[in-house]
Amino acid sequence: MDSDTAVQLLKAQQQVWDHSFAYVKTMAVQFAIELDIPSVVQSHGKPITIGELAAALKIAPARAPFLGRLMRMLAHLGYFVENFKDGDDETAASYSPTEMCGFLVNDNPFNTVSWLLLANDPVLVDPWRSLSAWIRQPTTGGAAHNGKKLYEVCGEDPRVGKLLGEGTGRDSWLFSKALVAKCGSHFQGLKSIVDVGGNTGTTSKAVAEAFPEIHCTVFDLAQVVSALEPTQPNLSYVAGDMFQKIPPADAVFLKVSFSESYHTQSSHFREDCEMLN
Numbered sequence: 205m206d207s208d209t210a211v212q213l214l215k216a217q218q219q220v221w222d223h224s225f226a227y228v229k230t231m232a233v234q235f236a237i238e239l240d241i242p243s244v245v246q247s248h249g250k251p252i253t254i255g256e257l258a259a260a261l262k263i264a265p266a267r268a269p270f271l272g273r274l275m276r277m278l279a280h281l282g283y284f285v286e287n288f289k290d291g292d293d294e295t296a297a298s299y300s301p302t303e304m305c306g307f308l309v310n311d312n313p314f315n316t317v318s319w320l321l322l323a324n325d326p327v328l329v330d331p332w333r334s335l336s337a338w339i340r341q342p343t344t345g346g347a348a349h350n351g352k353k354l355y356e357v358c359g360e361d362p363r364v365g366k367l368l369g370e371g372t373g374r375d376s377w378l379f380s381k382a383l384v385a386k387c388g389s390h391f392q393g394l395k396s397i398v399d400v401g402g403n404t405g406t407t408s409k410a411v412a413e414a415f416p417e418i419h420c421t422v423f424d425l426a427q428v429v430s431a432l433e434p435t436q437p438n439l440s441y442v443a444g445d446m447f448q449k450i451p452p453a454d455a456v457f458l459k460v461s462f463s464e465s466y467h468t469q470s471s472h473f474r475e476d477c478e479m480l481n
């Protein structure tokens with residue numbers, strides 16, 4: 205092999221290594237959340253050193269160098285800015301939060317903590333481990349955790365249902381700020397919308413508040429909406445299965461609501477949507 209080819213192959217190998225260890229990035233973020241690092245750095249009010257961070261987290265000095273490595277990685281990923289003073293070696297760096305760090309702070313209404321914990325949970329990770337066996341099966345069902353789909357697990361395990369509800373709800377909190385501010389023209393002339401797979405209705409509540417002339421129906425599985433009471437006069441909750449029948453409305457609103465079932469069970473859904481048009 206000539207040297208140019210070797211150099212080129214090494215570049216490709218670097219990418220493959222990057223993919224092989226991609227989980228390290230996600231696990232580093234989860235590790236930071238579990239230790240509460242983002243909240244501590246954000247509330248510190250000025251750049252925090254590793255010594256100060258270790259003291260705040262009650263981590264023994266013997267372990268502080270590992271905390272330093274984690275912080276370097278998180279800075280590399282964009283969650284913190286690493287500050288050096290002239291002449292500092294890398295162990296004397298201090299860290300300030302970035303905008304991304306705010307998404308890992310539990311007190312922020314738009315945080316993505318639950319989303320990240322769900323993404324790393326065996327419920328979502330395990331089906332990937334058996335994907336090669338699954339694809340050889342002759343059946344059409346999607347890959348599943350212990351034979352169950354995510355929404356079935358949510359119905360049975362409140363911990364998973366809570367992670368999904370909180371994760372999507374907080375995403376919807378931020379999303380709906382932009383939606384009502386920037387997309388108002390899309391709602392003009394509508395008297396009703398149905399938010400299909402609307403979960404607890406974070407987006408619909410924002411739409412109902414911004415456009416009082418529109419009635420918003422949050423449509424989701426019974427396990428999600430049957431115990432919920434509307435908080436606004438132009439909001440209601442309806443339980444059901446989107447692949448059986450969706451309530452009539454002037455427009456259908458969908459946000460992160462499709463699962464693998466869409467490919468196999470969606471004919472009713474498309475028919476219902478076509479009837480609305």
Ligand SMILES: C[S@@+](CC[C@H](N)C(=O)[O-])C[C@H]1O[C@@H](n2cnc3c(N)ncnc32)[C@H](O)[C@@H]1O
Nearest residue numbers: 372373376401402403424425445446459460461
């Ligand atoms: C990923 S969440 C998205 C929630 C919300 N649209 C949002 O973006 O915040 C998907 C939602 O679809 C609901 N869902 C799943 N299958 C459904 C079905 N067959 N009929 C109605 N809702 C369903 C789930 O319960 C869940 O609340």
